[in-house]
Amino acid sequence: MAPGGDAIPESSGKLPSRPRIAAGLRLPGASAVRVRRWTATLREVANLEPQTRRFNNEELRKASLSLRFRAMSGEPLLKLMPEAFALVREAGRRALNMRHFDVQIVGGAALCDGCITEMQTGEGKTLTATLPLYLHSLANKGAHLATVNDYLAERDAQWMEPIYQLLGLTVGVVLTDSTPDQRRKAYGSDVTYGTAKEFGFDFLRDRLLLRAQGRMQSDFLGEGSSERWSSGGDEPVQRTMHFALVDEADSILIDEARTPLIIGSLGDESREMVIATFRWAAEQAERFEREEHYTLENETRKVELTGRGRSLVRALPREDIMRVVPLVDLYDYIERAIKVHGEFIRDRQYVVRDDEIVIVDEFTGRLAEGRKWRDGIHQAIEAKEKIEVSVPTGQAARITVQDLFQRYRHLAGMTGTASTSSPELAKIYKTPVVIVPTNRPPRRVRLPDRVFGTMEQKFEAIIEEIKQYHEQQRPVLIGTRSIDKSMILSKMLENSGIKHDVLNANQVEREAEIVAEAGKKGRVTVATNMAGRGTDVKLDQEVRDIGGMHVICTELHDAARIDRQLIGRCGRQGDPGSYRQYMSLDDDILRGGYGNRRAEQLAETGRARNGPFHRMATLVRRAQRRVERKHFRDRMMLLHHERERTKLQREIGQDTYLDTAE
Numbered sequence: 001m002a003p004g005g006d007a008i009p010e011s012s013g014k015l016p017s018r019p020r021i022a023a024g025l026r027l028p029g030a031s032a033v034r035v036r037r038w039t040a041t042l043r044e045v046a047n048l049e050p051q052t053r054r055f056n057n058e059e060l061r062k063a064s065l066s067l068r069f070r071a072m073s074g075e076p077l078l079k080l081m082p083e084a085f086a087l088v089r090e091a092g093r094r095a096l097n098m099r100h101f102d103v104q105i106v107g108g109a110a111l112c113d114g115c116i117t118e119m120q121t122g123e124g125k126t127l128t129a130t131l132p133l134y135l136h137s138l139a140n141k142g143a144h145l146a147t148v149n150d151y152l153a154e155r156d157a158q159w160m161e162p163i164y165q166l167l168g169l170t171v172g173v174v175l176t177d178s179t180p181d182q183r184r185k186a187y188g189s190d191v192t193y194g195t196a197k198e199f200g201f202d203f204l205r206d207r208l209l210l211r212a213q214g215r216m217q218s219d220f221l222g223e224g225s226s227e228r229w230s231s232g233g234d235e236p237v238q239r240t241m242h243f244a245l246v247d248e249a250d251s252i253l254i255d256e257a258r259t260p261l262i263i264g265s266l267g268d269e270s271r272e273m274v275i276a277t278f279r280w281a282a283e284q285a286e287r288f289e290r291e292e293h294y295t296l297e298n299e300t301r302k303v304e305l306t307g308r309g310r311s312l313v314r315a316l317p318r319e320d321i322m323r324v325v326p327l328v329d330l331y332d333y334i335e336r337a338i339k340v341h342g343e344f345i346r347d348r349q350y351v352v353r354d355d356e357i358v359i360v361d362e363f364t365g366r367l368a369e370g371r372k373w374r375d376g377i378h379q380a381i382e383a384k385e386k387i388e389v390s391v392p393t394g395q396a397a398r399i400t401v402q403d404l405f406q407r408y409r410h411l412a413g414m415t416g417t418a419s420t421s422s423p424e425l426a427k428i429y430k431t432p433v434v435i436v437p438t439n440r441p442p443r444r445v446r447l448p449d450r451v452f453g454t455m456e457q458k459f460e461a462i463i464e465e466i467k468q469y470h471e472q473q474r475p476v477l478i479g480t481r482s483i484d485k486s487m488i489l490s491k492m493l494e495n496s497g498i499k500h501d502v503l504n505a506n507q508v509e510r511e512a513e514i515v516a517e518a519g520k521k522g523r524v525t526v527a528t529n530m531a532g533r534g535t536d537v538k539l540d541q542e543v544r545d546i547g548g549m550h551v552i553c554t555e556l557h558d559a560a561r562i563d564r565q566l567i568g569r570c571g572r573q574g575d576p577g578s579y580r581q582y583m584s585l586d587d588d589i590l591r592g593g594y595g596n597r598r599a600e601q602l603a604e605t606g607r608a609r610n611g612p613f614h615r616m617a618t619l620v621r622r623a624q625r626r627v628e629r630k631h632f633r634d635r636m637m638l639l640h641h642e643r644e645r646t647k648l649q650r651e652i653g654q655d656t657y658l659d660t661a662e
């Protein structure tokens with residue numbers, strides 16, 4: 001699906017005019033000094049263009065090599081930036097028929113300056129990334145691009161590879177199922193694409209290995225030469241942590257930061273007992289009645305057994321092997337099992353695939369391969385689904401995403417939607433957020449919100465709207481919050497005789513095909529938030545002429561950012577397009593924002609009175625802001641605890657990543 005044009009002959013093409021935006025460029029978030037510096041870079045890049053255009057491919061590669069020599073002999077990277085960018089721009093034009101726009105050059109300069117750039121969806125973050133990655137790779141210490149999932153890592157690397165190749169650079173990708181040798185090779189490349197999670201796990205595994213071999217070296221992650229580790233045998237896979245460019249910075253640096261990466265240690269003797277207890281708790285959970293046996297706190301979703309609940313636990317039959325499990329632990333197991341029973345729903349928060357629980361990432365709608373819930377939740381779900389229980393075996397090493405990226409010498413990030421998170425990003429990572437203007441004026445039209453009493457009424461109204469747009473032959477993309485809801489909507493469309501495609505985590509194989517078709521005339525596509533980042537929907541001229549794609553958001557997500565990502569599938573690169581947000585008074589977000597009681601009252605109102613309730617849109621949106629604030633507080637707590645823990649560990653001389661007894 002990676003788009004790319006036919007390669008164009010080496011020195012063809014008319015030279016474009018001088019940069020249009022150099023004068024009077026507005027970049028909210030950046031200081032005047034910085035803006036002047038970046039626009040100066042843009043001018044220099046433009047001045048170098050005639051000369052670079054005359055290079056044949058071999059000369060282009062040689063010019064790139066000579067920049068590398070200069071960087072390695074100590075010339076500051078920022079000084080080389082204009083020349084480097086001019087080469088990358090020319091390589092982009094030749095290899096992919098994509099010449100970096102002026103705004104992309106400015107964005108690239110901001111990234112080299114350690115900023116997080118907010119670029120509207122569809123403005124070409126993938127191409128912009130090649131600029132700072134190339135510049136930093138010149139130092140020969142590697143340049144990492146961290147994305148949210150394997151799919152994007154692989155797609156972006158393959159898509160951009162021709163540019164790097166033309167400049168004589170090697171590109172590697174680290175994927176979840178890469179072997180250590182493949183990883184070592186990928187990290188040994190000039191530019192490495194991968195997920196934040198894999199970068200973190202490799203860091204931990206290397207560190208454990210080095211400790212086991214008694215050769216922990218303090219500078220192993222700092223400077224060091226790229227040649228230090230030869231391949232083969234038990235050797236670390238990473239080299240240095242020089243530069244990381246974080247794609248979807250707010251998702252990785254903020255949402256993911258809540259999940260520490262943990263490597264478990266082996267050899268727990270009580271495995272059998274623990275497994276038996278998980279199974280036992282899962283079997284018994286249904287006997288427990290809310291209020292009688294346990295209470296459920298609205299805000300924290302914490303389950304707590306009552307006196308009667310605890311007596312019931314004591315009275316339940318137990319296997320022999322569980323004899324030595326202390327009673328307090330049994331209460332915990334049961335509380336967890338009750339929570340899992342009520343709140344973790346198959347095909348919503350997770351799917352069961354090949355006898356494994358795979359989490360459906362609420363933010364990307366994709367399967368989060370290899371990720372696990374903490375605190376025994378994952379195992380409790382495995383027990384509930386009657387599949388093998390992967391016993392938690394204590395921690396051998398852990399790192400949070402925040403720690404990981406703070407270890408890099410240079411850090412930068414890109415996102416489509418950071419401005420709401422910019423205070424947080426500035427506070428934690430000390431990275432200013434800069435808003436980069438769009439290349440062409442956006443033409444996306446927002447239609448007024450619509451609110452209904454119940455999900456059924458809402459879905460019926462949505463079907464009506466789809467019909468209207470479908471009659472005009474405009475492509476329609478409908479985003480849902482979960483796989484099961486995408487299936488309900490699909491069924492309804494089927495009943496109305498509307499042909500459509502469904503894109504959710506169960507259909508990964510056909511993803512590229514479905515996306516490639518989604519912008520075609522008369523297409524209807526139902527998707528989970530998988531159709532967020534990384535889904536580049538192309539329109540042909542015929543569709544542009546009738547108004548472009550229409551996006552329907554069926555429910556608010558926990559973060560407004562996710563809604564904006566879906567909306568960003570239309571109106572890309574100055575295309576026309578429109579979108580509308582639907583809500584109902586029984587939406588999940590209301591429970592998260594106002595608690596169960598209030599949510600139930602609202603749902604009741606929705607059922608009792610005839611809608612619509614369009615005026616209540618503000619109330620629903622307020623719930624979303626409350627959920628966002630709650631998550632923000634949780635993250636700040638996590639950060640605080642992590643800081644306290646590492647401070648204490650340093651004081652007593654421990655390794656903060658490996659000595660992690662919890």
Ligand SMILES: Nc1ncnc2c1ncn2[C@@H]1O[C@H](COP(=O)(O)OP(=O)(O)OP(=O)(O)O)[C@@H](O)[C@H]1O
Pocket residue numbers: 003097098099100101104119120121122123124125126127416532533534535536568569572573
């Ligand atoms: N300089 C350029 N010249 C030609 N086409 C470009 C250029 N930059 C970007 N594009 C096109 O714009 C589209 C969007 O690019 P890309 O997918 O990288 O956007 P994005 O910013 O990552 O969007 P999203 O956040 O929605 O994924 C692609 O089809 C790409 O080919």
